[in-house]
Amino acid sequence: MNYVDRVLEELKRKNPNEPEFHQAATEILNGLRPVVERHPEYEKAALLERFVEPERVILFRVPWVDDAGAVHVNKGYRVQFNSAIGPYKGGLRFHPSVNLSIIKFLGLEQILKNSLTGLPIGGGKGGSDFDPKGKTDNEIMKFCQSFMTELYRHIGQDTDVPAGDIGVGGREIGYLFGQYKRIRDEHVGVLTGRGLSYGGSLVRTEATGYGLIYMVEEALRCRKDSFAGKTVIVSGSGNVAIYACEKAQSLGAKVVAMYDSNGYVYDKAGIKLDVMKQIKEKERARIKEYANRVKGAEYHEGCKGIWTIPCDIALPCATQNEIDEKSAEALVKNGVKYVGEGANMPTTLEGIEVFRKAGVVFLPAKAANAGGVATSALEMAQSSGRLFWSFEEVDRKLKSIMVSIYHNMDNAAREYGVEGDYVAGANIAGFMKVADAMMAHGIV
Ligand code: NDP
Numbered sequence: 001m002n003y004v005d006r007v008l009e010e011l012k013r014k015n016p017n018e019p020e021f022h023q024a025a026t027e028i029l030n031g032l033r034p035v036v037e038r039h040p041e042y043e044k045a046a047l048l049e050r051f052v053e054p055e056r057v058i059l060f061r062v063p064w065v066d067d068a069g070a071v072h073v074n075k076g077y078r079v080q081f082n083s084a085i086g087p088y089k090g091g092l093r094f095h096p097s098v099n100l101s102i103i104k105f106l107g108l109e110q111i112l113k114n115s116l117t118g119l120p121i122g123g124g125k126g127g128s129d130f131d132p133k134g135k136t137d138n139e140i141m142k143f144c145q146s147f148m149t150e151l152y153r154h155i156g157q158d159t160d161v162p163a164g165d166i167g168v169g170g171r172e173i174g175y176l177f178g179q180y181k182r183i184r185d186e187h188v189g190v191l192t193g194r195g196l197s198y199g200g201s202l203v204r205t206e207a208t209g210y211g212l213i214y215m216v217e218e219a220l221r222c223r224k225d226s227f228a229g230k231t232v233i234v235s236g237s238g239n240v241a242i243y244a245c246e247k248a249q250s251l252g253a254k255v256v257a258m259y260d261s262n263g264y265v266y267d268k269a270g271i272k273l274d275v276m277k278q279i280k281e282k283e284r285a286r287i288k289e290y291a292n293r294v295k296g297a298e299y300h301e302g303c304k305g306i307w308t309i310p311c312d313i314a315l316p317c318a319t320q321n322e323i324d325e326k327s328a329e330a331l332v333k334n335g336v337k338y339v340g341e342g343a344n345m346p347t348t349l350e351g352i353e354v355f356r357k358a359g360v361v362f363l364p365a366k367a368a369n370a371g372g373v374a375t376s377a378l379e380m381a382q383s384s385g386r387l388f389w390s391f392e393e394v395d396r397k398l399k400s401i402m403v404s405i406y407h408n409m410d411n412a413a414r415e416y417g418v419e420g421d422y423v424a425g426a427n428i429a430g431f432m433k434v435a436d437a438m439m440a441h442g443i444v
Helices: 003-014 019-031 033-038 040-044 047-051 100-116 137-154 170-184 207-221 239-250 273-282 288-293 304-308 325-333 349-358 371-385 391-415 422-441
Strands: 056-065 071-082 088-094 122-128 160-163 231-235 254-259 263-266 298-301 313-316 338-340 361-363
Touching (some): 003 033, 019 033, 019 100, 019 349, 019 422, 033 040, 040 422, 047 422, 056 100, 056 137, 071 088, 071 100, 071 137, 088 170, 100 122, 100 371, 100 422, 122 137, 122 160, 137 170, 160 371, 207 239, 207 313, 207 338, 207 361, 207 391, 231 239, 231 304, 239 254, 239 273, 239 313, 263 288, 263 304, 288 298, 304 325, 325 349, 371 391, 391 422
Parallel strands (some): 088 160, 231 254, 231 313, 313 338, 338 361
Antiparallel strands (some): 071 122, 263 298
């Protein structure tokens, strides 16, 4: 049995009941087949075995009391996956679906994503099965304080620097930071995505969505095309989705549909982003409300139907496995030409195969959504240097990082004989730097 198959088989045996982790590892290691063939020294050093095993997994209890006085207990996670090229870096996700498999898949992806940015950051991920939906501000604060009361001892500005993810936005980062500062008595860049009044960076809020659009724009430009006049679907209506929509619209695209976990809105005339922001960012209400407020917009219960709407560009920006084989087939049938993954692993392995066969330009998450973590690294740089860069300066850096990630993965795919296969290209380009560092560090 060849090296990659053996590592995958062992990984599945040692980590049963972790389907998302298996899926991510399969996608990544399949892309690395030509690399390990060219570098037999990696097998001798058991490099892949070490690469897929987290350096440290922290599991903890998060007890908290709700407004009615009832006691709740949630699970807390931090997976410190790989620190070969820099301190662990990766978001915290608060969602009832969170489990070890999901945090490990996200952490593994994060290693390569962070490497692709070209910045010195390792890979980690964390979170909780806490559901922020329907909780009061006070309950969110209590939960965040309890979560940090355990997490603080494992993180630090040079050790591990968490950020936001699903269910963790500016409000949660504020409460988490407040508790860290209180316990440790230090005001340092231990979390990113902080508010502008206490060490945050301009553009961090917009970064993942804008970055996604900068990468798709570059892919279009290289094919002598542009966003102007294109019909776009953006799934989700959270942080990534809203700012992807904003930037795509500013480049002349028409975004016709978005969703939340209950259903989707279809607005033929183009989504009115000010109404969407009011509903999702200010009121934290359901997307259904959009159809009540905007004439001509339709609301459909359930999410899957969104992928049957004809579009030129599909941008899944909500969660993992949003686009399965059937949804991918529907998109291809309706003429989709580009898919840019704003969310992490939003397309199943079968869905990716459908796009590959149809010649769709497919920009995988670890490259396409790296703008968020790249800007987090810029936030870390500003914190260390006690600096504050202008919006234009951070935005310019973000754009240049996204363009260079695109070309790095494009070049890596060509170099390893899989031209146009950006899944493989991103995995290879991200992996090479981590592999070099791990080899240099010896067996650790
Ligand atoms: P948010 O919590 O801001 O938004 C998530 C959105 O996805 C919401 O609209 C939510 O709907 C929807 N959603 C969540 N779960 C499901 C589901 N099972 N089915 C349908 N819709 C769902 O998160 P972000 O925008 O920050 O993150 C979105 C994705 O982008 C995630 O995969 C995240 O890992 C990835 N990402 C985020 C980065 C960032 O900087 N924020 C950086 C890189 C990647 P509802 O409100 O109903 O729950």
